[in-house]
Amino acid sequence: MGIPIDIVQGTSGSDHTASWQEAHNITALETMTPGKLADYTHPDAAEHYPAERTKWAAAHRARIPYKMHPSIRGDYAVLEVADKDTGLLADTMAVDKALALLKGRQGKAKPFFLAVGLVRPHFPFVATEGSLEPYDARRMAYPDFPKDDHADMPSGSKGRMMDLKKSAVREVRRGYYGAVTYMDEQFGRLMSGLDHLKLRGNTIVVFVSDHGYLLGEHQMWKKGVLWNEAIHVPLIISAPGKKQDARTHHIVELIDLYPTLAELAGLPPEPKAQGQSLVPLLNNPVAQLDRQDAMTTVSRGHGLRSGKWAFMWYTASKRFKTEGFMLYDMEKDPKQFTNLADDPKFAGVKAKLHRRLRTRVESMQ
Structure with missing residues (x-):
């Protein structure tokens, strides 16, 4: 499994729990990571991506440059790309690569693990004409907040501030919605590919993001702070034999994905891994976890x-x-x-x- 570079550069705890790649890639002999998750530039990356256990000898050979987008100035710019040029965008390339890899899985009984990293929506907001077309900047909601909103905030809580005119805020928010729509279209292509290749019935699918986004709430932008908009993320799990179209309101954490995937795949749990399996919630959305x-x-x-x-x-x-x-x-x-x-x-x-x-x-x- 590819590891985002900020995680690779982190400090391991004393227990140094094995990564998913190290623990389970003997079972899943083909582990593939197109897109952002394969951004391997850390000098010690090789130790996290054992060459002898994977189809690809080194992670960088499989890397798609996720920062590849048309040249653009300004962190808050919105770039509209012609529909005919969609194939030049990193997320389109990542899904194209993923579909090609999945096609190679047809008729094979061995398990596989595929992590597809989609960079949108992320500043700068890059979207296609078609994905931006439904959104009128003049009708985009403007974030509401009291005039004295910052009066009771400690200094550390204040994220990236940006003094924009209301029209500019609405245009940036339009760009966000367009980028989300473009990403959703690419994810839809991936799911359609699973169906077409008749792999969905025996495949576990997890859709998740690593962080949320402030879009002018509290007059702040981006991430790196603890406001709800910046830390609340989508998490959707589809697994064979589990409830469909169900939603739970239970509090969960992203560290729960490791034990959840292990249980769903019938793999032995990692004793030192933190987190709890979410399988009880997949069976019954109102089940209670010990959290x-x-x-x-x-x-x-x-x-x-x-x-x-x-x-x-x-x-x-x-x-x-x-x-x-x-x-x-x-x-x-x-x-x-x-x-x-x-x-x-x-x-x-x-x-x-x-x-x-x-x-x-x-x-x-």
């Missing part, structure tokens, strides 16, 4: 979702001299406008969540 919270970590601090509460702990650093706390009732305040962290009425809730979050952070050391 009451979900943690998120960014460079500035850590966040915890527990029940109706969203708690954020921004740690002190050279840039932000003092730590800061934020507490939101997501049932009454889903847009996170009223920080309750300094309200004496919620001191007990804050203390409890802080203790729990600190315990979880320390467990990663």
Whole structure:
């Protein structure tokens, strides 16, 4: 399995749990990774991608340059690409490569693992004429927030700020919707290919993103902070014999994917891997897991979702001299406008969540 470069460059914990590639590629002798997930540029990448266990001798040989897009200036630009040039876009190339690999799987009994990395939607927003056409910038919703929105925010919580005219904000948001639509079309091509090749009935499919996006909410953009828009991600799992068109409201984490895929594939669990299998939820969306919270970590601090509460702990650093706390009732305040962290009425809730979050952070050391 390809590993995004920011994960490769991270620090392994003391248990150093084996990656999916190292643990299971003996079973799945063909492991393939077209698209963004195969962006291998780290000097130690080879140790995470054992050449003797894979069809491809080295990850870089399979790499599609995910940063390949028409030359563009400005981090917040929207680029419209002619429909006839769709084949030049990285996500189109990634799906083309994936479909070619899947075609080679027809009639083969051996298992395979295919990770397809789609870069859109991501700044800059690149989309085709057809995917942008349904969206009128003049009708795009403008993010609402109170005038004093920043008054109760610690400094570390403030993401990338951008002072744009309302018309420009709407145009950028239009670009986001167009990029999502383009990506959705490519994912649809991949699913149609599975159906056409008669592989869907025996294939586990996971659709997931690594982060969300701020699109002007709180006057902020992009990611790297703990606001709900920046950390909430889509997660869709399709597996043979499991419920279809069902939705669960249970709190889960992305680390749950490792044990989930292992159980679905009938593979032995990795003893030191964190996370819980989500198979009970795939069988019954209202099942209860042994988890009451979900943690998120960014460079500035850590966040915890527990029940109706969203708690954020921004740690002190050279840039932000003092730590800061934020507490939101997501049932009454889903847009996170009223920080309750300094309200004496919620001191007990804050203390409890802080203790729990600190315990979880320390467990990663």
